[in-house]
Amino acid sequence: MAGVWIVIPALDEAENLRELIPRIYAQEVVQESGGGVLVVDDGSRDGTSEVVEELAATHPGLHVRRFARNRGKAAALQTGFRDVVDRGAEIVVMMDADGQDDPTELRRLIAELENGADLVTGARVVRRDRFIKRHTSRLYNRATSALSGVPGRDFNSGYKVMRAAVARDVATMMYGEMHRYLTVIASWSGYRVTEIPVEHHERMHGKSKYGIARFWRGFVDLLTVRFLMSYENRPSHLFGGMGVGMIGLGGLMLLVLLVQWFSGESVGDRPMLIAAVMLVVVGVQLLLFGLHAELTVYTRHRLRDDA
Numbered sequence: 001m002a003g004v005w006i007v008i009p010a011l012d013e014a015e016n017l018r019e020l021i022p023r024i025y026a027q028e029v030v031q032e033s034g035g036g037v038l039v040v041d042d043g044s045r046d047g048t049s050e051v052v053e054e055l056a057a058t059h060p061g062l063h064v065r066r067f068a069r070n071r072g073k074a075a076a077l078q079t080g081f082r083d084v085v086d087r088g089a090e091i092v093v094m095m096d097a098d099g100q101d102d103p104t105e106l107r108r109l110i111a112e113l114e115n116g117a118d119l120v121t122g123a124r125v126v127r128r129d130r131f132i133k134r135h136t137s138r139l140y141n142r143a144t145s146a147l148s149g150v151p152g153r154d155f156n157s158g159y160k161v162m163r164a165a166v167a168r169d170v171a172t173m174m175y176g177e178m179h180r181y182l183t184v185i186a187s188w189s190g191y192r193v194t195e196i197p198v199e200h201h202e203r204m205h206g207k208s209k210y211g212i213a214r215f216w217r218g219f220v221d222l223l224t225v226r227f228l229m230s231y232e233n234r235p236s237h238l239f240g241g242m243g244v245g246m247i248g249l250g251g252l253m254l255l256v257l258l259v260q261w262f263s264g265e266s267v268g269d270r271p272m273l274i275a276a277v278m279l280v281v282v283g284v285q286l287l288l289f290g291l292h293a294e295l296t297v298y299t300r301h302r303l304r305d306d307a
Helices: 014-025 028-033 048-056 073-086 103-114 131-148 164-173 178-188 213-231 235-262 271-306
Strands: 004-010 036-041 062-066 091-094 119-123 160-163 193-197
Touching: 004 014, 004 028, 004 073, 014 028, 014 036, 014 048, 014 103, 028 103, 036 048, 036 073, 048 062, 062 073, 073 091, 073 164, 073 178, 091 103, 091 164, 103 119, 103 160, 103 193, 119 178, 131 178, 131 213, 160 164, 160 178, 164 178, 178 193, 178 213, 213 235, 235 271
Parallel strands: 004 036, 004 091, 036 062, 119 193
Antiparallel strands: 091 160, 119 160
């Protein structure tokens, strides 16, 4: 099982990492892989990096990347994925630093890759979290599955294993809070995704960094992912289609008003006239915007091909 690298984003998790790292290195799959563990310190102020550097003296292959300020979990994962892929990782594991993910499940997760999957999520079927967090997460997962068309019970699980190619490709979309939709992005990119139930523990020390606000932000992010994955290479299909529809509706309304005007009716003070003109003007703007976006996509592909 060569080239297994574990990426752990961490924000003020020094106390947890002191216990978690030895538990990870106690697993045979880690000892035999020839890979390592990369902790991405996301602007911690509790000495997280110092603890990792101290542990690195007795744990070969343990590294830390430190951000000067907090940049978010997605940025930490993006940096971690790119770093370990550059180090020659064949399999990339993402794991939270709070100790809720069980390192003993690693072999089972990796075994699913050997069975043909490209990305495997460790689904927290029985969660050791607060009541509100459990139930909002359940609603979030059902909505995500319905809107994305990707089957799953725990999209937001921070415990995943994937092939290096998946980590490299999804890293391009890892900004803001897009890490929640890593499974969706991978599936829409054509990779085979699956999930298996894993043991979930209570947080060892400290408190969660996430509040209920992430529930609402999650749905906005899902719409963003849906848009990017559907129209990244054909933006004119969306904006141009909307523009043509608005121009057509506005033109039809103007035609009706024209017929009425020829019939002797007054149309200059009709709200319908204002609405029709606005529809045509905005429709033309959307159509032009779609063409401009298409030109941007074309230029990007030309530059990529020339490179």
